[in-house]
Amino acid sequence: MPRACPAPRRAVLYVPGVTNGAPTHQRPRTRVRAWRPGVAGIAEVFHAHFTDHAYPAHTHDTWDLMILDDGRVDFAVDRRRHGAAGTGAVVLLPPGVPHDGRTVNAEGFRKRVLYLDTRVLPERLTGAAVDLPVHADPLLHRRLGQLHGALDALGDPFEAESRLAFVRERLLSHLGAPAPVGGTPGRAAAPLAAALRELLDARIRDGLTLDEAAAVLHAHPTHLIRSFRRAYGLPPHTYLTGRRVERARRLLLAGARPAEVAPAVGFHDQAHLSRHFRRHLGVPPGRYAAAPARDRPPPPLGAPGSPR
Known part of the structure; x- marks a missing residue:
């Protein structure tokens, strides 16, 4: 049986807006969503939209890696105040160092946060992180967005691990730590x-x-x-997904049901299979297997039954 990928435990909290102590009966002004993914090094994923919230001073035993999606936030790290604004800011707060945070205007801010343990970044880099907690780095912001996307998709830990490796590499360069050398010397x-x-x-x-x-x-x-x-x-996680879809096609055409095919080829469940199958072939697996032969996409070159 394939190794089980535990489904993340998610919590969503809605807090209604308040004006002069009375509910506004409008769309909730605060939205929080959190879960623990099955990816080594990531203790928690936290997405939030705050418009009138202020964090008291506190500490974490993990690294707090935040991307700001919009708005402005004001915060202090080790009693020094900082600010971040716009859609490209990345904030890194080290473990064990007091910090707070608060909204700046009525629009508030939207953020996505990863809480990383010290397997990803060692505590010895705390001083460098305190000195420079805000990073204007479009590449790092984009890589973090891709990582959040992979963490949001159930059953893709290999992709998330791959994207986390590149995020870690970029953070190490910002903190002045040498990235680990490529691989075995002399290996092409x-x-x-x-x-x-x-x-x-x-x-x-x-x-x-x-x-x-x-x-x-x-x-x-x-x-x-x-x-x-x-x-x-293409990256290895994309290659692996493609191979699983290819194997799923053969099993479906042999008469297997999608619910049976999904774990047999390494997908988390039928929904995970359907998402990737539709992306590759334009139809869900049930419709693909039921379609007349003339309506099916041709098999990949080199697969059984394909033109040479």
């Missing part, structure tokens, strides 16, 4: 990519974590991903 990228592809092909159903792949192949995770993309034109 092309053979490394081929070895990773063989490993993924052997683990289509069961899957594997990025750390497992890196340990087996003796390479740093980001070097492994870059080597694979350079060799095959």
